Amino acid sequence: MTPGQRKAKIIVGDEPDEAALHGVHLSSPDPVLLFSQGEISRKQAMRQLGITYGELLDFVADRSLPLPRVSDEETDRMADMMVALLDRYTR
DSSP states (O other), X not given: OOHXXXXXXXXXXXXXXXXXXXXXXXXXXXXXXXXXXXXXXXXXXXXXXTOOHHHHHHHHHHTTOOOOOOOHHHHHHHHHHHHHHHHHHOO
């Protein structure tokens, strides 16, 4: 199966009739959309689709979806860790 064939399996049209016109089967739930919304992890999406992380990023970009955001708590944790590393190794 080529990447183009894989891609056709997960494209979701705006309207069910539009998807049917193009011979696309709507997938429910849509792993690419769930990943973009932060509802499932990249590993879960990759496993469900049988693709690599690079391919998942391509699918997200092809559909003009945003990448999932890191939570504010995780961002704060990462910033604290970076400050601690800088303090430790830049002296």
